[in-house]
Amino acid sequence: MKNPPDGWPRITPAVFYDDAGAAIDWLADAFGFEVRERIENEQGQVVHSQLSLNGGLIMVGQAGLTPGRTYPRSPRAADGANTQSLMVYVDDADAHCERARAAGAAITTEPATQDYGEDYWSDRSYETRDLEGHYWWFVQRLRG
Template sequence: MISNRSVPVNAILPHVYYEDVAAALTWLRDAFGFEEQYRFSLPDGTVHGALVRLGEAHVMLKSLTRAAASPARIGGYTQNVMLFVEEIDAHFARAEAAGARIAEPPNDTEYGERQYVAEDPEGHPWMFAKHVRDVAPEAWGAVIARNG
């Protein structure tokens, strides 16, 4: 994968909240190709959380708490996670075939990405992208912060 100064890839572990983590695990595997790394359950056997991986990116799936909600419950987005994949068009075809609602079809951006956005069954948006050009942020109008 090429590098793109406008969209760096960083180490971060987002937590995405679901009403049904077990169902989310299955759907995310089938539609987006995530691989389960591990899961943990409540005393009653309900899956409470799971770590999944796609390429080099990891995402923690968690069950809802009093302080967390899924888009299905609140009727709007709570986050948008961007993950990088090498075969973006094949990834899109897989997600679409699995029934993902496509919020934004594949498109090439002015800042050097080919990307699309698909929603999972609970309404979480997942953005998938591939660096297709190295573009300086100034080239598309970003203002570089000068610290110190």
């Protein structure tokens, strides 16, 4: 048995949505994710999915499928509260931002360059909020 399995990074975030099916379609359109797997129950709710982008992997699931649990919930169901954001490296932060904007993403921080000095690194990045309120940082490494 190989740990982790082939094609899986050591850390894989799970992101939950009130309408996971719509979120998966939107994440593919707006951010360029590729849907590797999508499993639905008899009611058509997503019980498991895998989306990949540039070697990274996330799982997207339906919030509230387990009765009696207060988690997982989408930010929309928690009055906009977020306890995390996701950071994804892309090849061109500006082009990626325009793709996300065209798909209706709320750009919360426009693309900007952060330079931490010659001894460190420089990135270009932007922050966006998705259709249910999750925050995402998309980053392009410029130097370092």
